[in-house]
Amino acid sequence: xxxxxxxxxxxxxxxxxxxxxxxxxxxxxxxxxxxxxxxxxxxxxxxxxxxxxxxxxxxxxxxxxxxxxxxxxxxxxxxxxxxxxxxxxxxxxxxxxxxxxxxxxxxxxxxxxxx
Amino acid sequence: xxxxxxxxxxxxxxxxxxxxxxxxxxxxxxxxxxxxxxxxxxxxxxxxxxxxxxxxxxxxxxxxxxxxxxxxxxxxxxxxxxxxxxxxxxxxxxxxxxxxxxxxxxxxxxxx
Numbered sequence: 001x002x003x004x005x006x007x008x009x010x011x012x013x014x015x016x017x018x019x020x021x022x023x024x025x026x027x028x029x030x031x032x033x034x035x036x037x038x039x040x041x042x043x044x045x046x047x048x049x050x051x052x053x054x055x056x057x058x059x060x061x062x063x064x065x066x067x068x069x070x071x072x073x074x075x076x077x078x079x080x081x082x083x084x085x086x087x088x089x090x091x092x093x094x095x096x097x098x099x100x101x102x103x104x105x106x107x108x109x110x111x112x113x114x115x
Numbered sequence: 116x117x118x119x120x121x122x123x124x125x126x127x128x129x130x131x132x133x134x135x136x137x138x139x140x141x142x143x144x145x146x147x148x149x150x151x152x153x154x155x156x157x158x159x160x161x162x163x164x165x166x167x168x169x170x171x172x173x174x175x176x177x178x179x180x181x182x183x184x185x186x187x188x189x190x191x192x193x194x195x196x197x198x199x200x201x202x203x204x205x206x207x208x209x210x211x212x213x214x215x216x217x218x219x220x221x222x223x224x225x226x227x
Binding site: 004006031033035040041042043044045048055059091092098103104105106107108109111 | 118149151156157158159160161164204206209213214215216217218219220
């Protein structure tokens with residue numbers, strides 16, 4: 001496909017479970033971003049990869065959140081010991097270049113509900 | 116820290132009306148601003164990207180303006196249609212200049 005894809009689209013987890021969210025960026029895109037969107041809010045930045053290098057993880061809310069992009073393409077966001085406050089939509093975006101002028105293309109998101 | 120505010124939070128208009136959505140940001144040292152559309156349960160679709168050197172950008176019935184000095188942008192939608200119903204978000208580059216800082220969005224409903 002031509003766009004950014006994410007899986008699963010929906011995930012229900014019991015509090016304390018670990019979850020893994022996958023992002024397939026547009027082929028050839030160097031930059032990859034993860035955002036968290038709470039209900040009724042705009043997306044908030046979590047972390048940024050340039051190829052396989054994680055250059056910024058300042059937005060990750062706690063050390064329970066971990067992201068990787070080992071081969072510079074697919075990325076996984078892992079949340080350990082999920083809490084109810086982790087319930088949100090997790091959006092992945094990719095862009096062709098690095099830095100700001102490049103349009104970010106967003107995936108459909110993974111809607112996570114922690115019970 | 117960059118903060119982005121969008122007014123109004125929600126807007127309902129009859130079909131055919133022209134409308135304006137507003138976005139303001141606190142740090143005017145930006146080099147671009149983007150407007151996105153988000154449909155329920157969907158991701159974000161980029162509508163327009165305005166570089167700091169530009170004052171306006173147009174795409175079809177959409178026109179976005181940028182006034183860096185005053186920290187404001189507007190999205191003008193002409194001859195609104197029911198298919199325009201969605202949440203519209205504006206975003207500017209954040210502290211790292213690569214990640215985006217978003218407003219909370221304006222939820223638009225166009226009534227047939």
